[in-house]
Amino acid sequence: MNEFETLAFDHAPMGIALTEHRIIRTCNLSFADMFGYKKPDLIGQSFRLLYGSDEEFHQIRDIGLKPLSQSLPYTDERLMLRSDGSRIWCRFRARTLTPERPLARTVLSFALIEDSDKGPQLTSRERDILLLLSKGQTSKEMARTLGLSPRTVEDVRSRLLKKFNVKNVAVLLSRLGGFRKPDT
Known part of the structure; x- marks a missing residue:
């Protein structure tokens, strides 16, 4: 160079x-x-x-x-x-x-990212749920994978939506990127 x-x-x-x-x-x-x-x-x-x-x-x-x-x-x-x-x-x-x-x-x-230099702090459980959401698993599948009740998984999903200030999981995954289909 x-x-x-x-x-x-x-x-x-x-x-x-x-x-x-x-x-x-x-x-x-x-x-x-x-x-x-x-x-x-x-x-x-x-x-x-x-x-x-x-x-x-x-x-x-x-x-x-x-x-x-x-x-x-x-x-x-x-x-x-x-x-x-x-x-x-x-x-x-x-x-x-x-x-x-x-x-x-x-x-x-x-x-x-300009307006926030920290972003939401995630617990290890939230990171686990986020990863499984990105793989398309349902709450029941995540519960089996993690040895939790489906209700616990739903509670964690709800917390994630609040932390990221989004209305649904699709928007959450889209915001966290890479999970959406590329533009064609």
Whole structure:
């Protein structure tokens, strides 16, 4: 890259990272600043560093694979972990360079969501329900999967709708991105 290309990449108005199998191979200064790290400290690190738990890191892995494997971009909104332990609410976008193996080489971008830098705080139970909702499971199926009563699942769904200030699950999933069909 020439000097101007390097400047444009490092100072883009969003964080950009190139990953291989969820390992950060390079990133721009905006990405490092957003997450509170120095750029060299991120290179070679697993993206696990930016998630609150191993469970969260593993659960989110499969959410965008279908569009990526079809050479489509994937977008959602998510809470990410900064170096100081605080969370940031950001818009996440991904495009794979290897659709046959979507996570082999991926270009990712992160932009802070303007009006809220934290987003709703989710409990582990809420994250579990959200993941199963994204997979199209019914309340009864989720209850069986998680060993809960269907009423408990309904209560958690209701809390999620209130937290995200939406009227139904379809709008919730659409807002969290990637779960809607791509425009044709």
